[in-house]
Amino acid sequence: MYSAKIRGYINEIIEIGAVMLDERFCQVSTFSVLVKSSIGRRLQNHVREMTNISHKDLANGTPFPEAAAQFRNWIGEREHVMLSWGDGDLRVLLANTRYHISSQALNYIQNYVDLQDYFGHRMHTSRAQQIGLAAAGELLGFNVADYTLHRALDDSLFAAECFKAIFEPEDFVSFIHVCDSAYLAELEYKPRIISDIHSPLVDPRQLYYICRNCGRPARRMTEWRFASRGFQAEFLCAACSVHVKALVSFKKMYSSVDIKRSAREIPPDEEAPCVAEQSQ
Template sequence: MSFVVLDLEWNGSYSSKEHRFVNEIIEFGAVKTDENLNIIDRFEMLISPQIGKKLCSKVKKLTKITNEELRENGCTFMHAVSEFKKFCGDCVLVTWGTSDILALIENYMYYAHRPELPFLTSYCNVQDYCEKCLSVNDKSSQLGLSVCADMLAINFDVEEQHRAYADAELTLKCMKHFVEDYPIEDFIKDATAHEFYDRLLYKNHFITDINNPEIDKRSMRFNCDACGRQAARQANWKVKNKSFVAPFLCKKCGRKFTGKVSFKKKYDGVTVRKRIVEYVEKPVDENSENKA
């Protein structure tokens, strides 16, 4: 099994044709490996923007790519895809996280008007793989590439990062660190399967309508964190920062607290996150009787 590790750089461009912003790809960088993850080929290509004419200042500062470089050395996106298809062959395509593959699909959809990438048969999100190997369980924040490299004591030049080829090479180094001890096969997805694009393109979202039938109301019960008894809700649920919050009182021990629960709709169903926070008593307005 051989791999192609891909990284992309892109610019936030406004499309006057579609009246929306597009993550317009400006650079491809990739390494191809043999079955032992030794690099056997490399791919680098600049893309001349066709949606937005100028790079935003943040992208120029981060990547050190200039508008002049893209005008003089860039090709069209569809030409880059054609060349990358030849380069990729039947290898497993690897990216760090899904943002690059989603940008690639978005750009291909913009120009070719279909999401299915012509070179994609197998895909691996190596960020998920590394998080699993490192036992990173905090899903509230994803593991960054440079953070992972630091954790693994992999040397890299910070100045070279945020260029596609350098990031692709660093991704490979992180991946190679684990493959002998942790099989990667379970993280390789069949990109020809019907649900692959449905799953990848599905947009997770929080449910904030309490009457939504996908909310399991039993998940909105809270036990007292002091004595373990079920507490009684003291007021109606309110939505705050995409979570439901309400005050609770344990009638057994008198403990007051605020229950906070969120429901996140994902492709495979709804995930529930619950936590207890300290109850804050609202200050009493001493002049309230005079105002009545």
């Protein structure tokens, strides 16, 4: 939903649901609240169908600051680790908290684990795959049809079942993030592609192309220019007579710069045509 207040889009939370387990995975209590929408007036149809939440439900919902306070009280002072399937939920909770209250107001969460990430580690599914909760349940042999998913509390109960099935105390510890302001800042950080080649974040020594055929540095034939998410230049390997368009992209992450490279061979018939000067 677009918000004039922040001049940007915000994913409004419409429901908070959670289950609390003790150290032995016994259910202590559950939490569920519908949040009154303050920005967006309409629920998207697919959300309405998936969740069965109506506009009326939301109109009667609890305003976010109050819902967040209830959630905070429910968690209380006890030592805890919060889990969610993918860190998107925590990111959205942070954005909503910042929008309605202040970003510091999320300080009631002590520790956090991205259960999707932990699942990927335990089940050896690839990180890039970002498997959904229902698919994860199927992989664990649960009959997903027995569970009503897509409502916050149901999802959390199901996620808890999945967590129980894969939990291993030794390797779980390394997935725990202390949910301090540095972690939240990192979570909130939006990586960006650097488009200015003179930026101090661009290491000029990284602007090269190594010939894929012979492994030798190729000669740059054109200036670097920024296009489609990175710096592009044409290279020629004299030894192999291979002409390529190489791309080097620099992505500013929270505490590092990611460098990615790709290259495309330019077939001889695609060589830049000589542009004839127009006669006056």
